[in-house]
Amino acid sequence: METMVQTTTKHGMDVIHDPLLSKGTAFSLSERERLGIRGLVPPRTQEMDKQLQRIIRNLRECRTPLEKFIFMTALQDRNETLYYRLLIDNLEELSQIIYTPTVGLACQRFHSIYRRSRGMYFSTLDRGQMAAMVHNWPHDQVDVIVVTDGSRVLGLGDLGANGMQIPIGKLSLYVAGGGIRPTSILPVVLDVGTNNEELLNDPLYLGMGHRRLEGEEYYSFVDEWVAAIQNRYPNALIQFEDFKYPHAYNLLHKYQDKICCFNDDIQSTSAVALAGVLAALKARSLPIDNLNEERIICVGAGSAGVGVCEGIIDCMVEQGKVKSREEAYKRIWMLDQHGLIGNPNLGTSDGTKPPTIGLGDRANLDERQLCYLKKDMHDRMSLEDVVKVIKPTVILGLSGAPGVFTEGAIRAMADGVEKPVVFPLSNPTHQSECTAEQAFKWTDGRAIFASGSPFKDVEYKGKICKVNQINNAMSFPGLGLGVTVSRSSRVTGKMFMETAITIANMASEEQLKSGILFPGVAALREVSKEVAARVCEVAYDQGLARAQLPKGVSLKGLIEESMWKPAYVPTIRLESHS
Numbered sequence: 001m002e003t004m005v006q007t008t009t010k011h012g013m014d015v016i017h018d019p020l021l022s023k024g025t026a027f028s029l030s031e032r033e034r035l036g037i038r039g040l041v042p043p044r045t046q047e048m049d050k051q052l053q054r055i056i057r058n059l060r061e062c063r064t065p066l067e068k069f070i071f072m073t074a075l076q077d078r079n080e081t082l083y084y085r086l087l088i089d090n091l092e093e094l095s096q097i098i099y100t101p102t103v104g105l106a107c108q109r110f111h112s113i114y115r116r117s118r119g120m121y122f123s124t125l126d127r128g129q130m131a132a133m134v135h136n137w138p139h140d141q142v143d144v145i146v147v148t149d150g151s152r153v154l155g156l157g158d159l160g161a162n163g164m165q166i167p168i169g170k171l172s173l174y175v176a177g178g179g180i181r182p183t184s185i186l187p188v189v190l191d192v193g194t195n196n197e198e199l200l201n202d203p204l205y206l207g208m209g210h211r212r213l214e215g216e217e218y219y220s221f222v223d224e225w226v227a228a229i230q231n232r233y234p235n236a237l238i239q240f241e242d243f244k245y246p247h248a249y250n251l252l253h254k255y256q257d258k259i260c261c262f263n264d265d266i267q268s269t270s271a272v273a274l275a276g277v278l279a280a281l282k283a284r285s286l287p288i289d290n291l292n293e294e295r296i297i298c299v300g301a302g303s304a305g306v307g308v309c310e311g312i313i314d315c316m317v318e319q320g321k322v323k324s325r326e327e328a329y330k331r332i333w334m335l336d337q338h339g340l341i342g343n344p345n346l347g348t349s350d351g352t353k354p355p356t357i358g359l360g361d362r363a364n365l366d367e368r369q370l371c372y373l374k375k376d377m378h379d380r381m382s383l384e385d386v387v388k389v390i391k392p393t394v395i396l397g398l399s400g401a402p403g404v405f406t407e408g409a410i411r412a413m414a415d416g417v418e419k420p421v422v423f424p425l426s427n428p429t430h431q432s433e434c435t436a437e438q439a440f441k442w443t444d445g446r447a448i449f450a451s452g453s454p455f456k457d458v459e460y461k462g463k464i465c466k467v468n469q470i471n472n473a474m475s476f477p478g479l480g481l482g483v484t485v486s487r488s489s490r491v492t493g494k495m496f497m498e499t500a501i502t503i504a505n506m507a508s509e510e511q512l513k514s515g516i517l518f519p520g521v522a523a524l525r526e527v528s529k530e531v532a533a534r535v536c537e538v539a540y541d542q543g544l545a546r547a548q549l550p551k552g553v554s555l556k557g558l559i560e561e562s563m564w565k566p567a568y569v570p571t572i573r574l575e576s577h578s
């Protein structure tokens with residue numbers, strides 16, 4: 001419910017310098033009186049609309065995206081209400097600053113642009129202390145925690161403790177896009193070291209200066225943190241973010257049935273990518289339940305690639321048109337950096353390598369990846385060769401490898417299908433498997449296109465070709481809102497499947513015809529409401545919800561009411577008894 005007043009025991013400068021209390025110049029005269037700040041701010045009371053005018057003017061004067069990022073961070077550190085108002089009113093433009101792509105650069109530069117602390121760091125120095133440390137966080141109510149170990153930050157590799165900007169950015173979207181309260185979020189870095197030599201050798205680096213913990217030491221570190229969090233915040237939703245493969249999967253499997261948690265890169269990416277694939281069926285005037293007739297190539301066999309493909313397989317099985325899961329696996333061809341996951345016993349397609357027995361030097365692949373192995377195709381076939389053989393309808397990029405969707409591969413794909421579905425989903429922009437312009441040029445403007453980071457629409461031969469953004473940011477804020485409102489004790493696969501279907505059904509016929517698959521990030525609050533309502537329903541259906549639904553209120557009404565909106569409310573001073 002919307003709070004009508006806020007209370008504080010703080011006084012004077014402490015009020016002005018608290019970003020959760022500060023209103024900048026908007027304190028009324030009576031508030032200035034009772035909070036002891038009369039004379040400490042300029043005399044004219046200026047409401048939020050005037051503040052926004054000033055802020056936008058200043059923001060536009062920043063010359064580079066990184067300058068804008070620093071400006072936005074400074075605003076968040078001064079006045080969170082204004083920060084979120086600005087963000088919500090300009091989500092499309094500013095998500096590109098506080099989130100992908102600029103957040104990637106901000107992570108790379110974190111140690112050189114660092115100004116002020118936000119979130120919590122648990123490092124190898126803190127082993128044995130975490131249960132006590134968690135009480136240093138100033139808020140008793142935490143609904144959503146985003147945690148990373150910085151081991152695979154977007155497509156930028158190991159950035160160690162610099163990864164902190166990712167949980168901060170994701171949680172800003174939870175607040176702006178999902179209506180979670182800014183006091184109820186907690187960004188966390190687990191600093192288990194880094195293997196990034198450049199950071200290890202940089203005297204300004206702020207994380208631990210040793211190499212990463214691995215094996216048992218690593219997992220017991222995470223165990224200690226999870227136990228500490230569970231102790232203080234047993235109901236909080238934990239989002240695991242940007243953990244490298246296979247830790248990402250191992251942690252998910254370890255905790256998903258024990259606590260309320262999920263892995264963003266595996267599960268929310270899978271929801272939003274499945275939504276894109278289903279909406280692309282509609283855009284091609286095909287029935288949405290004919291997923292099993294698609295021929296899908298996935299370039300990237302890591303957390304996101306495997307996660308997305310698992311979601312597609314689950315959906316094929318649910319649609320009931322495949323006899324078995326094994327049959328569904330046959331519809332997806334997966335490549336890693338060596339090429340197709342094929343049969344090493346057939347040798348390589350160019351005959352340069354002798355056949356190996358068993359998996360040979362592909363022994364690094366695990367059972368999740370081996371489900372996609374194609375026994376009848378040569379191992380390590382190039383993308384272009386695979387495309388020529390199987391004539392895919394959909395190509396997904398989750399490799400973090402820029403440019404791997406080559407001209408030859410995409411042109412060959414376009415030769416085989418009327419409307420090739422081309423989704424280079426790696427982040428940030430410069431890690432994308434191809435650009436929007438390339439995709440439309442190489443398909444003669446026929447592609448249905450979506451990327452992980454935003455590209456502008458492309459004009460090709462006088463036609464505007466629409467660019468979609470498929471990013472897990474479209475799904476996790478709504479999912480988190482649904483979990484928070486229902487107080488679900490777990491996050492389930494069904495919730496992600498229903499999130500996908502909900503998003504896939506959001507575009508109008510008109511939009512689908514023009515190449516738009518679902519509403520963009522500007523409509524994130526609307527998308528989140530729909531997703532949250534569905535997630536709540538699933539939580540109640542699965543017996544996981546712990547919140548009582550108030551009588552006489554619709555679920556959507558309840559969700560709408562639960563969403564925090566940035567607005568200044570009167571501040572009342574309470575006497576401090578300490």
Ligand SMILES: NC(=O)C1=CN([C@@H]2O[C@H](COP(=O)(O)OP(=O)(O)OC[C@H]3O[C@@H](n4cnc5c(N)ncnc54)[C@H](OP(=O)(O)O)[C@@H]3O)[C@@H](O)[C@H]2O)C=CC1
Pocket residue numbers: 152153154155156244245264265269299300301302303304305335336337338339397398399400401404425426427428431451452453470471472473
């Ligand atoms: N749009 C979105 O919402 C999301 C996008 N992503 C993006 O997906 C990318 C991958 O993330 P994630 O799966 O977690 O990372 P991982 O490191 O777990 O996996 C990367 C995979 O890509 C493969 N790969 C690397 N180089 C190439 C290449 N040249 N050709 C083919 N495959 C290659 C790797 O193969 P190998 O194992 O052989 O090295 C590995 O299988 C990142 O860029 C990330 O930003 C992730 C989550 C959400």
Ligand SMILES: CC(=O)C(=O)O
Pocket residue numbers: 100153154155242264265426427452471472473
């Ligand atoms: C979007 C996201 O989570 C990623 O690229 O890792």
Ligand SMILES: [Mg+2]
Pocket residue numbers: 154241242264265
């Ligand atoms: Mg991620």
